[in-house]
Amino acid sequence: MxxxxxxxxxxxxxxxxxxxxxxxxxxxxxxxxxxxxxxxxxxxxxxxxxxxxxxxxxxxxxxxxxxxxxxxxxGGLPVDELARDEHGRILRDSADEVFARRKEETEDAPNDWRNWFRLAVAYHDARDTPRARKAMQRAIALHQHEKKPVRT
Missing domain, CATH: 1.10.287 (Helix Hairpins)
Structure with missing residues (x-):
């Protein structure tokens, strides 16, 4: 908020x-x-x-x-499963591990906006803001395509 x-x-x-x-x-x-x-x-x-x-x-x-x-x-938001240091900062190895899983999920179902959303969060957690933004833009585009009515 x-x-x-x-x-x-x-x-x-x-x-x-x-x-x-x-x-x-x-x-x-x-x-x-x-x-x-x-x-x-x-x-x-x-x-x-x-x-x-x-x-x-x-x-x-x-x-x-x-x-x-x-x-x-x-009920599909990514769960915060990242390890943190004593100051609350995300540990790089932990972020890389979660990122690898999210990337694999996205590769398995590349047309699912939910996977791209979770991948964007993983990129963000790994401090890769440009790729996080691109992944989120892909999620938004896929979501909009999914919600468009089918023309007959």
């Missing part, structure tokens, strides 16, 4: 920043000189790109949370 609140606060702060920066960009463009128009376009483009990234990330998180909720309802 704390992570959701932090995310929404950060998103709100960024949205305010994007509006303020975009307003400055528009004001610079309205000045009309070649220098202020150039700076204004540059200042205006950055919030547009930032807003797009924020929107994409929010969609990703929302979809991943929906999958987690559905998987939890099915």
């Amino acid at each position: 704390r992570a959701k609140i932090s995310y929404f606060i950060m998103a709100a702060v960024l949205a305010v920043y994007f509006v303020l920066a975009g307003g400055r960009g528009v004001a610079l463009i309205q000045q009309g000189t070649w220098l202020t128009v150039t700076f204004g376009v540059a200042v205006f483009i950055l919030p547009v790109i930032g807003g797009w990234f924020l929107w994409q990330n929010t969609r990703f998180v929302t979809r991943a949370n929906r999958l987690a909720t559905e998987l939890e309802a099915e």
Whole structure:
């Protein structure tokens, strides 16, 4: 819950920043000189790109949370079976062992979004964020494909 609140606060702060920066960009463009128009376009483009990234990330998180909720309802969320050190950090060997099992499960049933979700969690636990994100994107895509009505 704390992570959701932090995310929404950060998103709100960024949205305010994007509006303020975009307003400055528009004001610079309205000045009309070649220098202020150039700076204004540059200042205006950055919030547009930032807003797009924020929107994409929010969609990703929302979809991943929906999958987690559905998987939890099915009783299929991965169980935390990782060994930890005295500070609570995941031990690398333990994460690698769980990852190997999750990878094998996914290879055995590559079209099951549930396996890809669990593989994404294993990648995350192994501190491989780029692959965790790609695995979660695959899970989301498979889930969306599964939920589409069949056309006749």
